[in-house]
Amino acid sequence: MKLIHARSQDILDYMGEVLKHLGTQEMEECLVYAAIFRAVRSGIIEFIIRLCKVDPDILWRRNSMGRNIFQYSIECRQEKVYSLIYGVGQRNLIATFADASGNDMLHLAGMLSPTEKLDRISGAALQMQRERQWFKEVKSLVVLPSGVGAFNNQGMRPHELFTQNHNKLKEEGEKWMKDTATSCTVVAFTVPGGNNGGTGFPLFLDENMFMVFIVSDAISLFSSTTSVLMFLGILTSRYAEDDFLKSLPTKMIIGLSSLLISIAFMMVAFCSALFLMLHERLWIVIPIIFLASIPVTLFIWMQFPLLVEIFISTYGGGIFDKKVRRWP
Known part of the structure; x- marks a missing residue:
């Protein structure tokens, strides 16, 4: 694979040398412009950078819909290609262009992402978050008066187009959040062994394992109560579009x-309670602990990747690279 990649780069370099001597008509006939937009759709930034260095006019070239490579990258949701705009000196000028339908870059960000791109993201809420991240990122670049409040040929502003195209996804994201939030629980155990009839203190008060039980049981109760409060916050949220950026993911x-x-400390409390009451019968304690840990382990194994994905999507480095060096 490395050899194929290296040879492909060599072929691309030879193509670049040939293209330097071709005119616009010849470039069109050789399908160079068509290849550029196919590279944008596939996210092949090396191909785009090398050919744009050969012919900088490719930056201004438009496809049949009247969209340049950066507008088309927004339509295809290719963040690596879009990030190249930060290495272009005239990016503010590029951001003002509109396509054949009067859509500028922010209008295109307001359109729904291609299905194959959304399917790579887990859950409708995270899909809505990604769409809102795209809209916010493009909005930060479109700072001229013709951007945020501009109308397209259908008389729609970018935010109106976003709301119209993402209404169903927003409803699905709300349902996904609420369904996840309802799967919460509060756990606590009664004191194992009961209390001393004379003093009222627990019978196992002097046992080290009893302190393990008390601490783990308390942490489990406090943690589950916190989760209930957060999930209640999710259930009672207003579910505005911008809430999917950080507010709702943070609560989740x-x-x-x-x-x-x-759940983890619940298992610790359960195991310590068994050891306290059946410490002389380990032959039955160990199998019970093993069997009880299976569903807990499965639950953590299924939910932890989702937790990591939400955290990275919300507080990670982001999908856009604003530190791209000047390249055309």
């Missing part, structure tokens, strides 16, 4: 994290 992160902590 805290809720899932505290729920996983609660």
